[in-house]
Amino acid sequence: MFAQALAYGIILGIFYGLVTIGLALLFGVMKYLNLAHGSFMMLGGYICFWMFALWGVDPMLSIPVVMIAGFVLGLLLYQLLFKSLSKVPEGRRMNSSMLMTFGLLMVLDNTAIALWHTDIRTVNTSYSGRMIDLIGAKVPLTGVMVTMIAVLVIIALHLFLYGTYLGKSIRATAQDWEAANLVGVNINFTYLICCGISIALAGVAGTGIVIVYSLSPDVGLRWVLFAMVVLVLAGMGNIKEVFLAGLIMGVLEQLSAVFLGGQFRGVASLAIFVLILVLRPEGLFRR
Amino acid sequence: MNLMKRFKSNWARGAAVAVLLALVLTPLVFDLGDYILTVVTLFLIYIILSQSWNLMGGYAGQVNLGLAAYFGVGAFCYNLLYSVGTPFWIAMLLGGLAATALSCVIGPPTLRLREAYFGIGTLAVAEVLALIMNILYPQVRYAPPSYWAIFSLRKAYFISLIATVLTMVTAYGVVSSRLGLILQAIRDDEDAANSSGINPAKYKMRVFFISSFLAGIAGGVFGFYRGVLAPAQQFNASWTIGPLMAATIGGWGTLMGPVWGSLVYVILQEILGRYVREAHFIITGIIFILVIMFMPNGLAQAGVEVRRALKSAVPRSRTPVQGGR
Numbered sequence: 001m002f003a004q005a006l007a008y009g010i011i012l013g014i015f016y017g018l019v020t021i022g023l024a025l026l027f028g029v030m031k032y033l034n035l036a037h038g039s040f041m042m043l044g045g046y047i048c049f050w051m052f053a054l055w056g057v058d059p060m061l062s063i064p065v066v067m068i069a070g071f072v073l074g075l076l077l078y079q080l081l082f083k084s085l086s087k088v089p090e091g092r093r094m095n096s097s098m099l100m101t102f103g104l105l106m107v108l109d110n111t112a113i114a115l116w117h118t119d120i121r122t123v124n125t126s127y128s129g130r131m132i133d134l135i136g137a138k139v140p141l142t143g144v145m146v147t148m149i150a151v152l153v154i155i156a157l158h159l160f161l162y163g164t165y166l167g168k169s170i171r172a173t174a175q176d177w178e179a180a181n182l183v184g185v186n187i188n189f190t191y192l193i194c195c196g197i198s199i200a201l202a203g204v205a206g207t208g209i210v211i212v213y214s215l216s217p218d219v220g221l222r223w224v225l226f227a228m229v230v231l232v233l234a235g236m237g238n239i240k241e242v243f244l245a246g247l248i249m250g251v252l253e254q255l256s257a258v259f260l261g262g263q264f265r266g267v268a269s270l271a272i273f274v275l276i277l278v279l280r281p282e283g284l285f286r287r
Numbered sequence: 288m289n290l291m292k293r294f295k296s297n298w299a300r301g302a303a304v305a306v307l308l309a310l311v312l313t314p315l316v317f318d319l320g321d322y323i324l325t326v327v328t329l330f331l332i333y334i335i336l337s338q339s340w341n342l343m344g345g346y347a348g349q350v351n352l353g354l355a356a357y358f359g360v361g362a363f364c365y366n367l368l369y370s371v372g373t374p375f376w377i378a379m380l381l382g383g384l385a386a387t388a389l390s391c392v393i394g395p396p397t398l399r400l401r402e403a404y405f406g407i408g409t410l411a412v413a414e415v416l417a418l419i420m421n422i423l424y425p426q427v428r429y430a431p432p433s434y435w436a437i438f439s440l441r442k443a444y445f446i447s448l449i450a451t452v453l454t455m456v457t458a459y460g461v462v463s464s465r466l467g468l469i470l471q472a473i474r475d476d477e478d479a480a481n482s483s484g485i486n487p488a489k490y491k492m493r494v495f496f497i498s499s500f501l502a503g504i505a506g507g508v509f510g511f512y513r514g515v516l517a518p519a520q521q522f523n524a525s526w527t528i529g530p531l532m533a534a535t536i537g538g539w540g541t542l543m544g545p546v547w548g549s550l551v552y553v554i555l556q557e558i559l560g561r562y563v564r565e566a567h568f569i570i571t572g573i574i575f576i577l578v579i580m581f582m583p584n585g586l587a588q589a590g591v592e593v594r595r596a597l598k599s600a601v602p603r604s605r606t607p608v609q610g611g612r
Contacts, residue, residue, distance in 0.1 A: 033403045035410075084580050094403040095350055099535070100579050102352070106528060107572035114565050221524065225414050228407045263422045270415040273408075 005258045006251060007137035011147055013250025015208060017243040018150045020227040020234070021157070022201035024242050027231065029174040029194050031090040032082055032097040037227065038220030039108035040077075040199050044070055044206030045215040046116060052123045059123050059211050063149065063204060070203030074196035077104075086191060105220060112217035122214045146208040153204055157197070158239055170194055222266075229273045310448055314441055324440045328512055330553040331447040332505050335454045336530035337537070337545035337552075339501035342458060344531075345539030346467060347494045348474030349398070352527055353409030356393075356416045357386040357499040359522035361506025363420070366516050370431050379450075379507030386503025387496050394495045398488060401477070410527075417522035424518040434514055443512040450508050454501050455542075461497060462542055470494055471540070525568075532575045538587025547586045 019041060026032045044066045051057040051065065081100055085093050122128075130141040161167035172180040173190045181187050209215060209223075226249070234245035249269070256268035314324065336358060343351045361382035368378035397408035430438075461467050472480040473487045481487055510516055529552065530545075537548025555574070559567030582589060 033407075081576065081580070091402050095406070096579060096583070098350070098352075098403045098406055099531070100576050102528065102531070103572045103575035103579070105572075106575070107569050110565070110568040110572065114569065222414065225411050229411065232404075232407070266415055266418045270411060273411055 001258065002255075003135070003137040005254045007134060007139045008143075009251035009254030010247060011139070011143040011212065011250070012254055013247035014147045014150045014243075015205060015212075015246075016226060016230050016250050017246030018153070018201065018205040018208065019223055020230040020242050020246055021154065021239060022198040022205065023224070023227050024231055024234070024239075025194055025198045025201070029170055030082070030086075030191050031093050032085070033094050034101045034198070035098055035224055036101040036104040036108055036220070037198070037202050038222070038224030039105050039112075040070065040073060040202040040220075041206035041209065041223060042112060042215065042217060042220045043073070043108065044203030045210035045219075046112065046121075046206075047203070048207040049121050049123055049210050049215060052125070059125065059207060060145065060149070063207050066203040066207050067200045070200035071196040073203075074199030075192060077199060078192050078195035082191070082195060083188070086188065109217050109220060116217065118216055118218070120214045120216045121210065123210050125211075128211075140212065142211045146212055149204070150208065153201065154239065154243060157201070160197075161239070166190070166193060226269060229269055232273065232276055307452065314444055321440055324444050326553060326557055328440070328444045328447050330549055331444075331451040332509050332512070333530060333533055333549035333553055334451050334546055335447075335501055335505040335508070336526070337533035337549050338454050338458050339498045339505065340530045341534045341539060341541075341545045342461060342470075342494055342501075343498040345534060345541070345544065346462065346474065347470040347491055348477075349491060349495070350403070350406045351409045351498070352406040352531075353393075353411075353413030354502055354530055355522050355524055355526035356409075356413035357389060357502035358506040358509070358526050359413075359416065359420065359518070360386045360389050361503030362510040362516060362521040363424075363506070363518050364503070365507035365510040366428055366430075366518070369434065369510070370428070375437075375511055376446075379446075379504060379511070382507035382510070383500045383503035386499045386506065390495045390499035394492050398491045398495065410524075413522065413524070413527065417519060417524075420519040420522050427515060427517045430514040438511075438514060443508075446511060447508045450504055454504075455546075457497065457501065458542060461494070466490060466493065474540070528575075532571065532578075534585075535575065536578055536585055538585025538589075541585075541587040544585055544587045551586070 019037070023034060023037045026034050026037075047066050047069055048059050048062045051062045052059055057065075081104070082097065085096055085100075088096065125142075127141050131138040132141050132144060133139075134144075161171060169180065169185040169190050170193070172183075172185055173187060173194075177187055180190075205223075206215070209219070230242065230246045230249050233249060234242045249272070252272060253265050253269055257265040260268060313319065319327075336354065339357075340351060340354050343349050361379075363382075364385040365375075365378045365382040368381055369375055373381070393409070393412050397405055397412070400408050461470075469480070469485055469490050472483075472485065473490060477487050506521060509521070530549075533548035533552040534545050535548065536551050537544030537546065552571075555571060556567065559570055563570065578585065
């Protein structure tokens, strides 16, 4: 039972990490808070779902398509909405972007409801129900596959941020955008790319969710909230910390589901959240 | 009395009295029909909610994304108490107090957070409360038969009118007092306020009490007006988004902003709901984004600018051009 919960918790934790990293990229680098991140994730999941339902494309193969679609959506998001905020001070930027994406969340979620109704969707491939044995725990094959993809994506992102010139300029912008601007980094372009990558990551997470869990137009807000709890837990650190925080969160949630009953797992997350706020508020503000 | 003395502008006082008289007399004299009364009642409830949000977000700069929680607690408490036989107005007051009690629990940890973090914190609290309510009370709660004996739309209208007037008076009292000034100082620069001897936490907590009490009252009024409640519904994020949008459209940090904003918002909802049905949330969302992008100070600011433009336009046309060609 314990090992089982642990295994499921790790899978859930990887998902949290994946969703949160997209969010953290926008938040850390640009100081933009994207409440619609979960809605973009939901859109990515729907793209995967429809590609499977209409043309029978294997969900693993649709991931690159979803990533490209997410990247383009991210570019649009920046050009249409976020660009107007790129010149305002950071505090106001955070608030305005939060409100703006609150509206965007409403637009995206209700568009999804209008187009695809509120039915709960999952992708049922030939290997969906298959379980594999991992040291005493039975784990769904899809979960393992998505976990591996998530890890690959994270490694790729890490290599991009620490190995390329563009990645370096993203990190520089995160530290001090004015100084980065002075030494010749094109801030607008950096922000644009960042936004694209962030939404592409949301798309990957959405694909994973439609494969392993289930999807409906209103899942976005809940996932983005959990992602924010993870972000608070990580204290806006680097990728590794966010990922670790996601794992802790996922495992804790699954264990609490075992001990308290599945319905109350959300409540347990809140308790964690409030505890962190009370005990370690500096986790929030640490850079 | 002191309050009225400070109500300096004669024009504003006259207008307020005239509107109030019209609001009281019109439903008494004319039979407005159910539809108009329903819409106007909803409009009044929106004023309470968006004013409650405005005190917190507009004046004190604390963007509360969990307003629905206080509204929901108010509505739920009202419903529980009323169904065991408490008179409705006591149930409403207790609903407001219950919301205040909630803010006592939520306030201290979340108010330590700054800017967007406070928004995240309050949103998380509201969402989890919605989650819990969904688990505990999935069914619709019907009002007892005694409710239908005393209910009439006109009554609901007058109750919400009284609550709205009290809300506006409270808001006016807060804004024109020392508390209002302190809140604005905190909004403009928390560190500066802190270093000039103000304890921001204390005053933020105070305005949080007032704001959540008003939201709780709005919940009670809504509970009376609806009669039938699905408890989890009132905790839905749309009860945060609506008042937030109304306050934003009207203009943050202005006394009348929430009123104009609610007017625009409710009319917009009615028109869109009638003609485009499900898509109306999409269109309101787009309008909200556009308002934040292009009119961040709302209708109130737009009004000020129009007035300024008119004022500067008139003398310019009269005075002769200096230093002729």
